[in-house]
Amino acid sequence: MAAKGSLDDDEKWEAFKNGMKQATKKTHDVQDLAINGLFVLSLYTGRSDSLWIEALSKFHYIFKELETAFQENKELEDFDIPGIPVSHLMKEDVCQFLSKDAPPPSPATTEWIRNIRSLLKTSPKSGLCNLCGTLSQGPHYLGKAAFRSFSTLTQVSTQVAEPSQKLVAPYIYHMFLGLYSGGKILRHKFKLKGEAVKLDEKANNVKPALRAAFKKLFLENSELENEFYAHSENMFRLNNKIIKECELGTNKLKIRFGVMENIKNVKITNLEKGRFVKPLLVDFEQDGNARKWEMVKFGNAVFIVIFNKDTNSFVLVKQFRPAVYARKMLESGSEEELPASEGVTLELCAGLIDKQGKSVAQHAKEEILEETGYDVSLDKIEPIKRFVGAIGIAGIENTMYYAEVSNADRKTAGGGIDSEMIDVVDIPFAEMKKMVTEPNDTEMVNFDANLMMGVYWFLNSKAASYNL
Numbered sequence: 001m002a003a004k005g006s007l008d009d010d011e012k013w014e015a016f017k018n019g020m021k022q023a024t025k026k027t028h029d030v031q032d033l034a035i036n037g038l039f040v041l042s043l044y045t046g047r048s049d050s051l052w053i054e055a056l057s058k059f060h061y062i063f064k065e066l067e068t069a070f071q072e073n074k075e076l077e078d079f080d081i082p083g084i085p086v087s088h089l090m091k092e093d094v095c096q097f098l099s100k101d102a103p104p105p106s107p108a109t110t111e112w113i114r115n116i117r118s119l120l121k122t123s124p125k126s127g128l129c130n131l132c133g134t135l136s137q138g139p140h141y142l143g144k145a146a147f148r149s150f151s152t153l154t155q156v157s158t159q160v161a162e163p164s165q166k167l168v169a170p171y172i173y174h175m176f177l178g179l180y181s182g183g184k185i186l187r188h189k190f191k192l193k194g195e196a197v198k199l200d201e202k203a204n205n206v207k208p209a210l211r212a213a214f215k216k217l218f219l220e221n222s223e224l225e226n227e228f229y230a231h232s233e234n235m236f237r238l239n240n241k242i243i244k245e246c247e248l249g250t251n252k253l254k255i256r257f258g259v260m261e262n263i264k265n266v267k268i269t270n271l272e273k274g275r276f277v278k279p280l281l282v283d284f285e286q287d288g289n290a291r292k293w294e295m296v297k298f299g300n301a302v303f304i305v306i307f308n309k310d311t312n313s314f315v316l317v318k319q320f321r322p323a324v325y326a327r328k329m330l331e332s333g334s335e336e337e338l339p340a341s342e343g344v345t346l347e348l349c350a351g352l353i354d355k356q357g358k359s360v361a362q363h364a365k366e367e368i369l370e371e372t373g374y375d376v377s378l379d380k381i382e383p384i385k386r387f388v389g390a391i392g393i394a395g396i397e398n399t400m401y402y403a404e405v406s407n408a409d410r411k412t413a414g415g416g417i418d419s420e421m422i423d424v425v426d427i428p429f430a431e432m433k434k435m436v437t438e439p440n441d442t443e444m445v446n447f448d449a450n451l452m453m454g455v456y457w458f459l460n461s462k463a464a465s466y467n468l
Contacts, residue, residue, distance in 0.1 A: 013215045016225060020170075023229040024236050051246060053097045053311065054407065058109045058242050060090035060102065063179075065113050066172050069120060075165040078213035079172050084206050086179065089195040097428060098312045100467065108241040115238060119167050166221055170232040173214040180207050263340035268326050276352075299352040300397040302364045305384065305454035306349055306372060310407045312466065313426040314455070317371050317414075320421065321345045324446065346425065346447040348454050353399075364401045372424050373414030374405045384457055389450075400454060402462070429468050433459065 007015065064087035070079035094102045105113070218228065271279070282293040306315035325343025332338065351367035353360055361381050368376050382402040389398040416422040427435070435445070436455045 009215075009219055012219060012222070016218055016228075019225070020229055020232050024174075024232045053094055054246055055242075056090045057094045057098075057102050058106055058245065060087045060094060061105050061109050062112050063087040063090060063175065065116050066168070066175060069116065069165070069168050070172060073120065073165045073168075076168060076172065078216060079169070079176075079210070081206055081209040081213070084176060084209075086176075093195055098310075100312055103310060106242070106245050108238070108245050111241065112238045115234065116168055116171060120165055164224070164227075166217060166224060167227055167231050169214055169217050170228050171235050173210060174232060174235050177207060177210050180210075263320065263325070263343070264337065266326070266329065266337050268330065295393050295395070298394055298396065299354055300399075301350055301352055301389065302360055302367065303348045303350040303398060303400045303450050303454065304364050304368055304381070305400065305402045305458055306368065306374065306405055307402075307458065307462070307466075308405050308407070308426065309466065311426060312429045312468065314429070314432045314458075315349070315372050315374065315405065316425045316427055316451070317347050317349055318344060318423040318425050319347070319416075342446075344446060346427075346451065348400075348451050350450070360399045361401065364399075364403070368403060368405075369411070369414075370417050371414050371422050372410075373412035374403075374409045375411045376403045376405060376409060380404060384454070398450070400450070400457075402458070429463070429466075 063085075067085045067087055070076040091102055218225070271277075276298055278297040280295050280297055282295055284291055284293070307313070308315055320340065320343050322343060324345055325338065325340070328342050329338055349367055349371045351363060351371070353363050355363060355366075358366075361378055361383075364381050365376060365378055368374050368381075380403060384400040384402055386397065386399045389396045414422065414424045432455055435447075436452050437459075
């Protein structure tokens, strides 16, 4: 029995957990708010899967570092719980989604790992690189500037007088507990895919074992209580830096309230005078015969095939097209309104060429930013073809371009301007290829020939350069 006025082990552990909760509350709350905000807002842009993969591409390096720590260091061996390693599943999901190797560690990921290695006193100089898993003499994939930053991995943090392997425990505890608890809820809530999400059965064993391992370490090293608090807070701080790197960071989002498919009170009437289109009648003679042709006059357009090299995905847009909806409604022979989804189409980023004094390429640049949120320089916008469109009723001039983008190029959530309601959609290369090339003459697909032309051009002219 514990002496009067003293605490038994369970009470000490509970007091420690409460102290840890208070010490991390501010940074933990910021993390939860940011993560939930990112995924909720990603529903408006159709990018929750892409956001999940982006997070995995950063965090799989960190989980691998923590797994190596408890597998190779005696002080942390109690955390080597059967079934706990998950970094290999994360990496597999990333590679499968991107159809290529995972991208190199980001600056925030590198800082995270630098903190862990400063505590472990480890810094590989040659042989198998702990970050990329390849034979190297150093972080060859990071570039010269990042190499100089990465070299600080060999330095011991000045804030820790005597680095201790035991101080890695809070990082292991919070990261894996978060993955198997809050992470599991998040994955199911947003129906995320991949092997890394299939952790439900293991969670019942891993979570109690994690708590038991950290409890034992704390009780045997209670003099490190304040250091455990400090490193717990630091773990959430480092996570928040990674979250800010994600392409849908809260500082990059333009929130557009409203639901695209909230369509009602549809009426179809004759148009007397249009704002964008003008009905005309063409009289002409063909081989001595008088003929008439009905046409409409409207503006020329620009289309852009956008490909994200970081995710190996086409960046497309989705929007409600009243003409598509109305045509289907007329063909149905009923005055009953159809589901709004019948008028939602998948398209290339596009727009009218209607700004005086600006080139077609400048129009393309502005449309890319307005609709998808990517800021692409003019020299990165490549011409594909100038061609005639709507040949039966308008004969307009269309121009198609190609733009390669990266996650770093995304500055806003896109979505159009003014009253436009546009969703940005990432379609992985393999899925898009199947959608366009798979024969089908029975089921209508809601995308047009411009999208097909753009994808076929990419397959013929660009896919090989991406090893696709």
